[in-house]
Amino acid sequence: GAPEAGEGRGRLRGAELRCEARAAAALHRRAGIPTPLAFRLERRAGEDRTELIYVRRLEDSRWPLLHLRGEARFRYLDGHGQWHRDWPPSAQLADTLPEAMALAAPEERLFVLVAVALPRARPAEHDF
Numbered sequence: 001g002a003p004e005a006g007e008g009r010g011r012l013r014g015a016e017l018r019c020e021a022r023a024a025a026a027l028h029r030r031a032g033i034p035t036p037l038a039f040r041l042e043r044r045a046g047e048d049r050t051e052l053i054y055v056r057r058l059e060d061s062r063w064p065l066l067h068l069r070g071e072a073r074f075r076y077l078d079g080h081g082q083w084h085r086d087w088p089p090s091a092q093l094a095d096t097l098p099e100a101m102a103l104a105a106p107e108e109r110l111f112v113l114v115a116v117a118l119p120r121a122r123p124a125e126h127d128f
Contacts, residue, residue, distance in 0.1 A: 068107075101116060
């Protein structure tokens with residue numbers, strides 16, 4: 001989910017070859033427990049493929065998830081429909097989530113688009 005303003009460690013940070021965040025539904029934990037997670041795209045020297053890796057930072061372990069021919073990159077979509085190579089693309093968006101993220105691997109003809117789910121609004125006192 002979206003971090004509270006000023007929560008630097010929990011913010012989503014992304015670049016072309018990595019994405020890090022804190023999620024309440026990580027692959028290896030019970031739902032509802034905020035857990036740091038990271039995805040990496042790695043290429044080995046001399047190989048024409050990219051590996052998608054799920055990094056379990058607390059356990060210092062890595063799970064290879066997918067092998068793709070050629071290069072692959074993450075991209076981040078802002079609220080104005082503009083794609084970015086990094087998230088956040090500016091200091092003004094530091095406390096926000098992208099509208100969506102994509103994993104693109106042109107040689108595989110792969111483009112996976114994932115909408116980023118925002119947390120439900122917290123109930124206000126007058127809601128009760």
